[in-house]
Amino acid sequence: RLVTLSILASLQQELGDLDRVKSWVKVLGMVQCGGGFDKPPAVINGFTDLVLEVCGDPASRHARSAIGAHKLPLDVPVEVESVVEIA
Secondary structure, three states, X not given: OHHHHHHHHHHHHHHXXXXXXXXXXXXXXXXXXXXXXXXXXXXXXXXXXXXHHHHXXXXXXXXXXXXXXXXXXXXXXXXXXXXXXXX
């Protein structure tokens, strides 16, 4: 959810108005985890759930991938890449 807030803040700053986001096209979520942890999709659900809550359905429905990684840059626990369509 914190990653979602960060992305929304970046979009707000760049676009001036979140209403310019027409749709969320694609989300790639990466979760830093050790071997045996098989729940990266559950972690990325926090991102998806907040996007749906803030932006509403159906514009918030998106293609999504969630993967686990042994190490992420700067030792961050979660990294998300999003593609949005803007008006």
